[in-house]
Amino acid sequence: MGIWQQAILSGLSLGSFxxxxxxxxxxxxxxxxxxxxxxxxxxxxxxxxxFALWHFWHLPFSWILILCMVSLPxxxxxxxxxxxxxxxxxxxxxxxxxxxxxxxxQNLFLGLFSADYRLLLLPTTVVLxxxxxxxxxxxxxxxxxxxxxxxTAAVYLFLYRTFAGKALRATIQNREGAxxxxxxxxxxxxxxxxxxxxxxxxAGPLMAVNMYLHPxxxxxxxxxxxxxxxxxxxxxxxxxxxxxxxxxxxxxxxALAVGSSWRELVSALVLLLILVGRPQAGAKHDxxx
Amino acid sequence: MEPDTVRKVFSWLAALLLIVGPLLxxxxxxxxxxxxxxxxxxxxxMAWNILALSGLLSLGHGAFFxxxxxAAVLLQQKLLMPVYPAVVAGGMVGALYxxxxxxxxxxxxxAYFALATLASLEIPRVIVDNWESLTSGxxxxxxxxxxxxxxxxxxxxxxxxxxxxxxYFLFGWMAFVTVLHRQALRxxxxxxxxxxxxxxxxxxxxxxxxxxxxxxxxxxxxxxTGVCGGLYAHLMGLIEPAMVFSLQLAAFPxxxxxxxxxxxxxxxxxxxxxxxxxxxxVLQPLLPQGHAAVYGLVIILTIFFFPQGLATxxxxxxxxx
Numbered sequence: 001m002g003i004w005q006q007a008i009l010s011g012l013s014l015g016s017f018x019x020x021x022x023x024x025x026x027x028x029x030x031x032x033x034x035x036x037x038x039x040x041x042x043x044x045x046x047x048x049x050x051f052a053l054w055h056f057w058h059l060p061f062s063w064i065l066i067l068c069m070v071s072l073p074x075x076x077x078x079x080x081x082x083x084x085x086x087x088x089x090x091x092x093x094x095x096x097x098x099x100x101x102x103x104x105x106q107n108l109f110l111g112l113f114s115a116d117y118r119l120l121l122l123p124t125t126v127v128l129x130x131x132x133x134x135x136x137x138x139x140x141x142x143x144x145x146x147x148x149x150x151x152t153a154a155v156y157l158f159l160y161r162t163f164a165g166k167a168l169r170a171t172i173q174n175r176e177g178a179x180x181x182x183x184x185x186x187x188x189x190x191x192x193x194x195x196x197x198x199x200x201x202x203a204g205p206l207m208a209v210n211m212y213l214h215p216x217x218x219x220x221x222x223x224x225x226x227x228x229x230x231x232x233x234x235x236x237x238x239x240x241x242x243x244x245x246x247x248x249x250x251x252x253x254x255a256l257a258v259g260s261s262w263r264e265l266v267s268a269l270v271l272l273l274i275l276v277g278r279p280q281a282g283a284k285h286d287x288x289x
Numbered sequence: 290m291e292p293d294t295v296r297k298v299f300s301w302l303a304a305l306l307l308i309v310g311p312l313l314x315x316x317x318x319x320x321x322x323x324x325x326x327x328x329x330x331x332x333x334x335m336a337w338n339i340l341a342l343s344g345l346l347s348l349g350h351g352a353f354f355x356x357x358x359x360a361a362v363l364l365q366q367k368l369l370m371p372v373y374p375a376v377v378a379g380g381m382v383g384a385l386y387x388x389x390x391x392x393x394x395x396x397x398x399x400a401y402f403a404l405a406t407l408a409s410l411e412i413p414r415v416i417v418d419n420w421e422s423l424t425s426g427x428x429x430x431x432x433x434x435x436x437x438x439x440x441x442x443x444x445x446x447x448x449x450x451x452x453x454x455x456x457y458f459l460f461g462w463m464a465f466v467t468v469l470h471r472q473a474l475r476x477x478x479x480x481x482x483x484x485x486x487x488x489x490x491x492x493x494x495x496x497x498x499x500x501x502x503x504x505x506x507x508x509x510x511x512x513x514t515g516v517c518g519g520l521y522a523h524l525m526g527l528i529e530p531a532m533v534f535s536l537q538l539a540a541f542p543x544x545x546x547x548x549x550x551x552x553x554x555x556x557x558x559x560x561x562x563x564x565x566x567x568x569x570x571v572l573q574p575l576l577p578q579g580h581a582a583v584y585g586l587v588i589i590l591t592i593f594f595f596p597q598g599l600a601t602x603x604x605x606x607x608x609x610x
Contacts, residue, residue: 035400086592091400092346093592096547099348100592103540103585111579219536223411226404261419268411275405276393 005135007256008249013141015248016148017206019241021221022228023155024199028076030172030234031185031192034083034094039200039225040218041105042079046072046204047120047213048109054120054208061122061205068205073197080193102218109215120208144210151202155195156237168192172234220267227271230278300555307460307562311453318452323569324562325456328463329517329524330541331561334549335463335470336513337542338557342473343506344486345398349406350514351539352413353383357515358522358533359417362430367423372437376519383515384508386413391504407536414534429529436523449523462520463558466513471554473506482506537581544588550598559599 025039036042046068053059053067079101086093128137159165170178171188179185207213207221227247232239247270255263311321337350361379364370370378394405417424424430435449436458448458473479481502484492493499522528542557549560564587572580591598 035404082589087596093596095346095400095403096543097589097592099540100544100585100588103537104582104589105585107579107582107585111576111582114578216536223408259419262415264411265415268408268415271408272393272405272412275397275401275408278401 003256007252009135009137010141011249011252012245013145013148013248014252015245016145016152016241017203017210017244018224018228018248019152019244020148020199020203020206021225022232022240022244023152023237024196024203025222025225026229026232026234026240027155027168027172027192027199028196029229031168031175031189032080032083032094033091034098035226036079037095037098037222038079038102038105038218039098040221040223041102042072042075042200042218043203043207043221044109044213044215044218045075045105046201047208048113048118048204050205050208051113051118051120051213061120061209065202065205069198069201072201072204073194076193076197076200077190080189084189102222106215106218109213113213113215115215117212117214118208119212120205122209140209144206147202147206151199152237152241155199158195159237164191220264223267223271227267227274230271231274311456319570321452321456323566325452325459326524326569327562327565328456328459329520330545330565331558332459332463332466333514333517334542334545334557334561335466336510336517338546338551339470339473339513340506340510341543341546341551342479342486343482343503344489345503345507346403346543347406347510348403348536348539348543349408349410350510350542351534351536352386352406352410353511353514354518354521354538355417355528355530355534356386356413357383357518358528359424359430359518360515361519362433362522362528363423366430372434372523373439376516376523379519380512380514380516383518384512387507387511388504390511391500391507395500410534410536410539414530417534418530424530427530429527429532430522431527433522433526433528435526436520455524459520467554467558469509469513470557473509474552474554478502478505540584544584546598547591547596548587548598550600552597553600556598556600563599 021039021043025036028034028036028039049071050064050068053064054061059067079098082097082101083094086097122140125139126136127139127142128135130136157165159169167178167183168188168191170181170183171185172192175185178188203221224247228240228243231243247267250270251263251266254266307324310324333354337347340347357376357379359379360382361372361375364375364378365372390406390409394402397405418427420426436455437449439446439448439458446458447454449455473482481492481497484495484497485499485502489499518533521533545560545564546557547560548564549558550556564584568580568583572583595601
């Protein structure tokens with residue numbers, strides 16, 4: 001029995017992290033309708049930044065978190081400028097340009113950090129140990145779980161309880177309508193990219209602590225963020241969490257049932273199912289903004 | 290001279306150089322290898338573009354490539370098939386997977402189709418990675434022989450005898466794919482593809498069989514990509530799942546086609562013959578790790594500054610397509 005409970009627990013913390021991945025993507029997709037194929041590579045950028053700060057300057061982890069959460073918004077605002085200047089057709093060109101950006105970033109990591117797997121090693125302390133139901137949790141796992149949940153809750157409160165958050169949601173739902181209601185759509189875009197950058201800046205160091213960093217590792221977070229965004233519906237924080245947990249649980253149960261090497265298949269199959277099963281997936285009004 | 294004449298003379302000179310060059314400089318082995326592979330990637334880019342001409346951009350052609358490579362090698366090792374029939378059969382396995390896409394992704398367009406192809410690249414990779422009894426898993430298959438002599442009945446080509454004959458073989462393969470690529474642009478079917486790309490509803494009203502034309506493009510594109518995969522296994526001598534099912538390989542044809550000009554017969558070819566040698570001969574010695582960033586940079590610059598690709602510069606202004 002215990003092994004299943006442990007799988008559920010790790011699925012839960014993995015799923016919460018997935019929600020964090022999806023949240024930043026979803027905000028940016030909401031205001032631009034651009035699939036950012038470099039999303040996972042920006043998370044890796046934050047992860048490698050955290051690794052470098054730890055490895056070369058020996059900064060404490062809390063400083064690293066703050067530095068990443070401050071510097072990634074700058075990168076995302078630069079991305080916004082790039083996407084803003086894109087010639088038509090926007091949907092296709094944004095896909096191709098962010099794909100190109102992903103290749104540039106991957107090679108940057110390869111050049112700077114080589115193809116080795118990197119891990120930011122923090123001292124492992126066990127914070128939760130219940131031998132009765134054989135549950136165990138280290139500080140790193142707890143940080144992954146709590147950090148992701150706290151960020152999701154903060155974004156949820158911001159979107160639903162503050163005026164700026166409501167304006168941002170309005171922009172995500174209907175750009176023209178929001179503009180007619182007097183909302184500065186361009187400022188909302190800046191806000192979404194900035195907030196997305198903060199979330200990426202949080203996700204990167206958490207990933208560097210709990211999973212290995214690898215130059216080509218950006219594709220998986222990107223796919224997961226896309227899955228969550230499409231399945232949950234754009235900008236819906238609450239559903240993002242549910243979908244994240246479901247995906248996390250599905251992945252860790254698959255890993256337990258047939259072996260961890262099949263885990264990667266889950267996200268690909270889920271994405272295909274969502275894309276093919278979505279009603280009117282190809283209809284034009286669906287993607288027009 | 291008329292600009293048109295200049296263009297023609299320039300093209301013929303370039304083609305002549307590609308054919309006669311290797312005979313003039315017999316010692317330049319690196320150049321034979323790099324330009325041979327440039328021809329190979331040109332063929333791969335044109336194979337990809339045959340589907341892109343119908344308006345569907347794929348990010349998952351690495352699936353056809355990898356399936357073709359593994360099928361070709363396994364058919365030789367397990368069923369003792371001769372090399373060239375096995376390579377063609379590998380292409381057919383790729384084409385089958387392509388037809389499956391056609392069936393399952395029938396309604397997907399634009400970014401959603403691209404995302405679906407990206408996800409379907411992962412599926413064969415994970416399966417090949419895990420089916421260790423058949424494919425030896427992530428260890429890959431090593432010790433694959435060079436391409437043997439190709440017996441065409443009238444004459445026998447010693448393809449794998451040396452780098453020069455390998456170069457000519459890949460040049461010939463590129464020429465063959467160029468002919469098919471030209472058909473996808475200029476034939477009646479090519480015009481149907483163009484009509485579908487520009488406006489699907491209007492094309493349907495005109496009586497174009499949208500699904501059939503697109504499926505033909507997808508099948509042909511997947512078949513040629515699969516054959517490229519089989520050839521690649523013999524060019525490299527080894528295959529691994531992460532190497533043949535890679536996003537990098539899937540990205541290559543897209544970048545080369547956009548850069549060279551994806552609406553021109555020789556566009557992807559120009560892109561490959563310029564960019565790949567630049568990367569391998571100039572940038573690789575300077576930056577052994579990370580030189581492939583140039584492909585990402587090039588595609589971003591292409592979209593911003595010359596979205597029609599290089600080929601439009603070589604084309605008279607009056608003809609637009």
